[in-house]
Amino acid sequence: MVLLPLLTFALFVFALVDIIIRPGDQVRHLPKLAWVFIVILLPLIGSILWFAVGREYQQSSSHRSTLRMPAARNRSPYSAPSTEAPYGGPSSTEAQLAALEREIEAAERDLRIRRLEEELRHRNDAGEPA
Structure with missing residues (x-):
């Protein structure tokens, strides 16, 4: 009986901490502050939504691509x-x-x-x- 609310609370806390410490460029669809409000107002659904659609997952180290310098572009200042x-x-x-x-x-x-x-x-x- 106590397990379900405890798991919901743990998911809620984990989602909030993840939103707060995640860099802004790894947050999808909404700003971080909006995700915080969603998770606070709807703890279970908001947390599930955050992990399903709001968070950008990093590739594993075996699939990580190397960063390359971009090709120089001959661009007009206009x-x-x-x-x-x-x-x-x-x-x-x-x-x-x-x-x-x-x-x-x-x-x-x-x-x-x-x-x-x-x-x-x-x-x-x-x-x-x-």
Whole structure:
């Protein structure tokens, strides 16, 4: 009689500890905080869901692939920012935002250069000294 609640509690505690210590890149489908709330609000179902769909399991050492440096890419500074990290997985939102901000700055700089060149051409056409 006492065994089932004890096992449920042990599963609950184990799931919470696993969620808290697991790196964020090994959590699937929801943020870690959402998983914590699910497991707290629904201890048995939440714990089962965490181990079934929320946790990313690591490959065993015999099947582990070696990390390789990514191939160098000849990319234009105006091309879309990469959504992949160097290891091939999705990069963080912060990295994507930083790449987007760099792209916007480069586009604004080029627009300013084009405007200045146009103004210089206009002055030269009007006969004004540069």
